[in-house]
Amino acid sequence: MLCCVNPDCQKPLNSDKNNYCHSCKVELIPLLGGRYRPTRVLSDEGGFGRTYLAEDVHKLNECCVVKQFAPKLQGTGPLTKAIELFKQEASRLQELAEHPQIPTLLAYFEQNNYLFLVQQFIDGQNLLKELETRGSYNETEIREFLLDLLHVLKFIHVRGVIHRDIKLQNIIRRRSDGRLVLIDFGASKQLTATVQTKMGTVIGSHGYTALEQMQDGKAYPASDLFSLGATCFHLLTGVRPSQLWMQQGYAWVSSWRQYLTSPGRDGVSVSIELGEVLDKLLQLDIQKRYQSADEVITDLTPELPPLSSIPPTILTPTFLTPSFAATSVNKGPASPKPDNKLKSQLLLGSSILALGLGLGGVWYFQSRPNTVSESPEPISQPIQPQKSVSENSYLPKPFNGHSSDVNSVAFSPDGTTLGSASDDKTIKLWNLASGQEIRTLEGHSNWIWTVAFSPDSKILASGSADKTIKLWNLETGKLIRTLQGNSDGVTSVAFSPDGKILASSSASKDMKIKLWNLKTGKLIRTLEGHRNGVPSVVFSPDGKTLASGSWDKTIKLWNLETGKLIRTLDGNAESILSVAFAPDGVTLASGSKDKTIKLWNLKTGKLIHTLKGHNDKVNSVAFLPSGSPNGVTLVSGSSDKTIKLWNPVTGKQIRTLETGSGYIYAVAISPDGQSIAGGGSGENILKIWQMSP
Missing domain, CATH: 2.130.10.10 (YVTN repeat-like/Quinoprotein amine dehydrogenase)
Known part of the structure; x- marks a missing residue:
């Protein structure tokens, strides 16, 4: 089967024999970038593009993931700028792919006024499906989850990348070794944030997204940490933060413990120490929240010295407007931080x-x-x-x-x-x-x-x-x-x-x-x-x-x-x-x-x-x-x-x-x-x- 890559197509799956889409009548593209054959839609970005499962015909039809960004921009100037930003972010993703828990960047290109990014396919199951299959996590499993993923967040934050959409669907447990792999971030999301926030589009998911990101479209390392806290809550309770957000906005954050013993399910308890960590992750005020992954790691492993060789402050870009004084100041990457920075x-x-x-x-x-x-x-x-x-x-x-x-x-x-x-x-x-x-x-x-x-x-x-x-x-x-x-x-x-x-x-x-x-x-x-x-x-x-x-x-x-x-x-x-x-x-x-x-x-x-x-x-x-x-x-x-x-x-x-x-x-x-x-x-x-x- 062959997928139509028109992001507005309602029924994109086509027979291999079709030259034009049976649904939207747009001409089909058999090979993206001359080598990647789209076979199935994995996710839809609401008209701004899609993510496809594809086959790399140059590698014996090996599976890969193709992310499409389709900016609705008029004129060559805006499109040229969008392509430039896309290439910058693709270059950054290439650096991020050095981490073993981030998919490898395989290619990026522009074709038919669409932007495409090709990444390694991760064979595994996302944590939402895992949760639905096996049930809620206990405290030990939450700690293991945090310590595994926090090192990935630290890695990307030091390099200036904010994920913006951490949730169970974007974390895959790799079948080969059981490690967590962070997916669905980088060029498409960074570029969407750059190009479309002026149109009122917020990048993130209701319930998981921090207040500053939801209100102003601005995201920082601490914003990702809020999303991480909401993800932990989901794993602990089985309750979707998105459902609570629709019912009561951010009010659930201050009373998250009441959902540990929801009707119809066994109660789950957490220690005082882990509860305090989750409290700080879920602070609405960014200034009261953890500012870096290293800070969370330190609180989770108090008996150990900080694991970072880069000071965590490099990772502490904050949400509020800076104030200068009339003589001099300076701070670092960097925070972070960032680790890092000064x-x-x-x-x-x-x-x-x-x-x-x-x-x-x-x-x-x-x-x-x-x-x-x-x-x-x-x-x-x-x-x-x-x-x-x-x-x-x-x-x-x-x-x-x-x-x-x-x-x-x-x-x-x-x-x-x-x-x-x-x-x-x-x-x-x-x-x-x-x-x-x-x-x-x-x-x-x-x-x-x-x-x-x-x-x-x-x-x-x-x-x-x-x-x-x-x-x-x-x-x-x-x-x-x-x-x-x-x-x-x-x-x-x-x-x-x-x-x-x-x-x-x-x-x-x-x-x-x-x-x-x-x-x-x-x-x-x-x-x-x-x-x-x-x-x-x-x-x-x-x-x-x-x-x-x-x-x-x-x-x-x-x-x-x-x-x-x-x-x-x-x-x-x-x-x-x-x-x-x-x-x-x-x-x-x-x-x-x-x-x-x-x-x-x-x-x-x-x-x-x-x-x-x-x-x-x-x-x-x-x-x-x-x-x-x-x-x-x-x-x-x-x-x-x-x-x-x-x-x-x-x-x-x-x-x-x-x-x-x-x-x-x-x-x-x-x-x-x-x-x-x-x-x-x-x-x-x-x-x-x-x-x-």
Whole structure:
């Protein structure tokens, strides 16, 4: 039999002998893409396309799945754009198919004004049919289900893909090994969301779809986690969330436990621990919900260390509008997160002090101090004990702009401009004096994880999960050039103090640090040695040394003249997320997933202090410029939703800034040392605290 691929056809199945469909009279296409023969409709997308079972005639009629997207667009312009978006998403799916629990992408193409994507056929049964056959799951089976699928979600979220439609029908238990395979997502759904949400189409399924996705058509990793919670509820109770939604909207979410003992079926109980996990998955308020798959995994396996080598914050794009503060901010992929995602850079005089923050990506803040010690000495000598800070020294000021988490912010060295980068794939430039947006820079095709200003404040560099670095002319807002050559997302960028070299680092598939000639755009050299992704790189104030912090739990110091490794600093129990040079050029601070900050003497390679006080990952660290009129000299931002101020001489905590909801992915210091910026997730994604001397 042969299927008609007219998405509006009511009876698409035809005899092999037909040249035209017996039902709609449209000419039949025997082979899609010259090799795929559609034989049966698997699902209907309501007139926007269909999914077909097909045979690959080039592979002895091996079964495959063909997804059709049929945009109802007039004119060549919109159709060309749709095809372009489709190809971008197909390329992303090709990367996703590296995961053994995601169908392999076989082909994508355009034919007869339709877009087609061909994927591996999974031999198995979807969980809805399994539930109908065997009955409800018990707690042990729900835990097994969650831990199996959460690792798949973590994988796709780190790569910038949101499934948007998690439910039993889209999860198949593979017959060969019993593993869960996530299907029906990617290009068609991403493209549908892009092209058709303006028409009022919501991608998802009633009852399973999160509130923010249903109301605004915006989906984030946390949106998928709501759908996962609704799927668990369905497996536990046998009650379809779609039925409850039709009857009472989202009211069922707050009383889901009553359905564990529905009339006519045996009661099912869950432990307090699992109940709390499901409660948090099913939160209507996205800010109160889990933000990353890793957070759920951690709560399900409290006796084990987090399984992710990528900090979960890279995966925490949030639903609420970010707020900026008038001085600087930054956060990472990344969250996630993302795992991931954060960095900061501090420009010291004509030199740059890069402040790293890792949330699966990297961000940077830059500032220029008034003076730099000509003869660097250990931090205990040039930095004196500081005066106390009054309770009223910090007055946070929010700015609004981005539509998703802000992954990176940087101050221009001249102190006039703030640059911010976001999961929404844009960079915004802000006038610090007025707080007004100057312009938006667009060009990256995925999350932007890091931004940094050149020492002369004329160029902005940005690094993205799309594996590219872009250089922008700040006067005109035009793209100068794109630097390519990374095999994974660019997590961190930093300018050398003389502005001639740009350093960049990459995530876990690459693990390399690259040095670029900014005048020619050519690669100077590649530094290799880390065994995992590198979320943070920073130049020393004199420009002779580069420090890199890695998810492999080490910090490496590199001689920039020779490209040789100087030494490796070990001592953290978890990933290094951020590194920053002190103004003395001899002391280095590092923030870690192990909740600590460490201060290192770079002359000796010895540990000076371990600062403890945060109760979650330390995503970003930054030093105030030398000669700052304020007393605080080290600032840290954490996933515990606080910013802490430290005296690096004594190692004592000076003050804690409570930031409200959301993680702090990045901190930065203004060039004059008067302001602290914090960026992350939550209601106020960006804030600036103005310090009074």
